Amino acid sequence: MPENTGEHDCSCGKGLTRRGFLSTAGATTALVAVSGRINVNVAQAAASEITSEDMAKITLDINGRQQRLLVEPRWSLLFVLRDRLGLSGTKVGCERGECGACTVLIDGRPRYACMTLAVEATGRKITTIEGLMNGEQLGQTQQAFLEEDAYQCGYCTPGQIMAAEGLLRINPDPTSEQIATGMSGNLCRCGAYPHIINAVNSAGAKKRN
Amino acid sequence: MLPGFSYTRPETLKKAVEELKAAEDAYLHAGGTDLLGCLHDGVFPAGKVVSISALKGLQEVRKLSDGGLLIGALTTIRTLETDADIGARYPVLSQAAAEVASPQLREQGTLGGNLCQKPRCWYYRGEFDCLRKGGKECFAFNGQNQFHCILGGSACYIVHPSDTAPALLALDASLQVSGPQGERSLPLSELHVAPNDDPRREIYLEAGEIITAIKLPKPAAGLKSSYRKIRARQSWDFAVAGVALALVMDNGTVKDSRVVLSGAAPIPWRSQKAEQALQGKPLNAEAAGLAAMEAMADARPLEHNAYKVPMFKGLIKEELLKFIAD
Known part of the structure; x- marks a missing residue:
C-alpha cells in the first residue's frame, strides 16, 4: 500500500x-x-x-x-x-x-x-465546473470564490461560479447592477450573496489583468 | 427523472409539421424550458417530443423592406434583450425580454415559446384536477388566489405568464404560422384564448401548426414605448403586475396608444378603456391618472388579490408620466 x-x-x-x-x-x-x-x-x-x-x-x-x-x-x-x-x-x-x-x-x-x-x-x-480547472490549479473564478469566502455550505457554489464565469466571459467588467442581474438565476440558501458579489468583482479583475 | 417520451428533431419545417400532426400527444420543443417544467410537474404527459431546434431558418432577426422587423420564432429572449436595433426601435420589447425569468432561462427560452407558455397557476401546475386540466372546477376561485387575475376571469382565473406578449401586442405584432394547410398570418391579438371561450386551451393554433416568425410593423414616427413589471421578489419571478405601453406622440399629445397589461388577466390584456382615455389628450398627470383609473374600471378582484387594483393604477400612471420626463 x-x-x-x-x-x-x-x-x-x-x-x-x-x-x-x-x-x-x-x-x-x-x-x-x-x-x-x-x-x-x-x-x-x-x-x-x-x-x-x-x-x-x-x-x-x-x-x-x-x-x-x-x-x-x-x-x-x-x-x-x-x-x-x-x-x-x-x-x-x-x-x-x-x-x-x-x-x-x-x-x-x-x-x-x-x-x-x-x-x-x-x-x-x-x-x-470541472472544465474551469487548469490541471490541478483552480480557474480564476474558482480562485476568486475561494479567496472571498463566497460560500457557506458550498452546495450552490459550482452553479454560482458557472453563472459568474458565463457573465464575465461576455462582460469582464460588469457594473454592480449587471452582477446582480447576471447572478439572479442562482439561489444561495445560506445567504452568502455579499461575498458572492465580491467574488464576481474579484474574478472580473483577475480576468482583466 | 422525466416520464418517458419519444423524441425527434426534424431538419425541415415540413417534417416538423408532419411529426407534430401525426400524434395527438406530440408536443413542440423549442427552448424546452416550459415543456420540460410541465413534464417534470406531471401537468400533462407527452407521448412524443418534436424538437425544432435544428431549424436554423427560425433563428434569424431581419429588418424588412417596409421598415418592419421579422423575428424568427426560435430567437432567444437573450437576443431580444441585447439586440441594439430592437433596443433602439422597439424599447418595450427589449425591456420586456430583460424582465423574463433568469439569465440562464433567457439564454434558452425562445420568443415563440414565450408566447405559447402554459399558465403558472399553482393549482394547474400542482396536483389538482382543475378545470383547465380537464377537471370540473377552478380551485383558485375560492382558494389561494393572491396572484390570480382581476380582469377577464371566467371559469378559470389564471394570469397569462408572458412578458413579451404584452410588449408585442403593444407593437401590433403579427405571427407567421406554418401548418398542414400551408402558411398563414395571424395577428397576435388572435392567438390567446380567453377562458370564457375555452378554459382548457391557451392558444388558437390547430394540430400541427408551428409559429415560425413574429413580425413587427415599422415604428410610427413619435413612437415611445416601455415595459415595466412588478414581481413579488426582486431577483426574478412572473409578473404580479406589469404594463406595456406604446404611445404615438405628436407635440405632447397622444395621437395613438396601446396599453397592455401583464399579470392582470388570463390573456395579455389590452385595455381599450385606458387607450380611449389617452386618445387626443395632452400627456399630463390628469390624463395619466384617468387612463390608470379606466384600466381598472372593469376589475373584479378575487378574495386575496384586491391589492393588484391600486398597484396597477400606480404602475400605469407612473409609467405614462415617465414619457413626459423624457
Missing part, C-alpha cells in the same frame, strides 16, 4: 477518496445500464424518431472532450453529467429551472443543465 500522507483529499493522489469512489461507481454504471435498443446517432440523423424505449447514440463535447454516450430521450444533461459521466461538480437542486445549482456553460452561455435534454446538447460546447 502506498503511504497516505493525508495532505490532500483529491482523486489525483494514489489513495481512493470517497468522491473518487463515487465517480468510478457512476462511470461503471454507465457501461452496464444499457438495456434498450440502440438507435442512430442523433447528431447526424436527427430526423428519425427515437422511441421512449430506445437509447440514442450521441456525442457530447464536454470540457473539450468528445464523450460518446447512449442516452434515453428523457435524460437531462444534468443526469448525464453526474450519473453517466461522474462529473459530480454540477449539482442537483430543484430540477425545475429555479435554483441555478446545475448551471453549466453551453457554447459559453450559462444554462440550467436540468432544463436541457442531453439529446438537445449535441453539437454544442459544454463546460462544467
Whole structure:
C-alpha cells in the first residue's frame, strides 16, 4: 500500500477518496445500464424518431472532450453529467429551472443543465465546473470564490461560479447592477450573496489583468 | 427523472409539421424550458417530443423592406434583450425580454415559446384536477388566489405568464404560422384564448401548426414605448403586475396608444378603456391618472388579490408620466 500522507483529499493522489469512489461507481454504471435498443446517432440523423424505449447514440463535447454516450430521450444533461459521466461538480437542486445549482456553460452561455435534454446538447460546447480547472490549479473564478469566502455550505457554489464565469466571459467588467442581474438565476440558501458579489468583482479583475 | 417520451428533431419545417400532426400527444420543443417544467410537474404527459431546434431558418432577426422587423420564432429572449436595433426601435420589447425569468432561462427560452407558455397557476401546475386540466372546477376561485387575475376571469382565473406578449401586442405584432394547410398570418391579438371561450386551451393554433416568425410593423414616427413589471421578489419571478405601453406622440399629445397589461388577466390584456382615455389628450398627470383609473374600471378582484387594483393604477400612471420626463 502506498503511504497516505493525508495532505490532500483529491482523486489525483494514489489513495481512493470517497468522491473518487463515487465517480468510478457512476462511470461503471454507465457501461452496464444499457438495456434498450440502440438507435442512430442523433447528431447526424436527427430526423428519425427515437422511441421512449430506445437509447440514442450521441456525442457530447464536454470540457473539450468528445464523450460518446447512449442516452434515453428523457435524460437531462444534468443526469448525464453526474450519473453517466461522474462529473459530480454540477449539482442537483430543484430540477425545475429555479435554483441555478446545475448551471453549466453551453457554447459559453450559462444554462440550467436540468432544463436541457442531453439529446438537445449535441453539437454544442459544454463546460462544467470541472472544465474551469487548469490541471490541478483552480480557474480564476474558482480562485476568486475561494479567496472571498463566497460560500457557506458550498452546495450552490459550482452553479454560482458557472453563472459568474458565463457573465464575465461576455462582460469582464460588469457594473454592480449587471452582477446582480447576471447572478439572479442562482439561489444561495445560506445567504452568502455579499461575498458572492465580491467574488464576481474579484474574478472580473483577475480576468482583466 | 422525466416520464418517458419519444423524441425527434426534424431538419425541415415540413417534417416538423408532419411529426407534430401525426400524434395527438406530440408536443413542440423549442427552448424546452416550459415543456420540460410541465413534464417534470406531471401537468400533462407527452407521448412524443418534436424538437425544432435544428431549424436554423427560425433563428434569424431581419429588418424588412417596409421598415418592419421579422423575428424568427426560435430567437432567444437573450437576443431580444441585447439586440441594439430592437433596443433602439422597439424599447418595450427589449425591456420586456430583460424582465423574463433568469439569465440562464433567457439564454434558452425562445420568443415563440414565450408566447405559447402554459399558465403558472399553482393549482394547474400542482396536483389538482382543475378545470383547465380537464377537471370540473377552478380551485383558485375560492382558494389561494393572491396572484390570480382581476380582469377577464371566467371559469378559470389564471394570469397569462408572458412578458413579451404584452410588449408585442403593444407593437401590433403579427405571427407567421406554418401548418398542414400551408402558411398563414395571424395577428397576435388572435392567438390567446380567453377562458370564457375555452378554459382548457391557451392558444388558437390547430394540430400541427408551428409559429415560425413574429413580425413587427415599422415604428410610427413619435413612437415611445416601455415595459415595466412588478414581481413579488426582486431577483426574478412572473409578473404580479406589469404594463406595456406604446404611445404615438405628436407635440405632447397622444395621437395613438396601446396599453397592455401583464399579470392582470388570463390573456395579455389590452385595455381599450385606458387607450380611449389617452386618445387626443395632452400627456399630463390628469390624463395619466384617468387612463390608470379606466384600466381598472372593469376589475373584479378575487378574495386575496384586491391589492393588484391600486398597484396597477400606480404602475400605469407612473409609467405614462415617465414619457413626459423624457
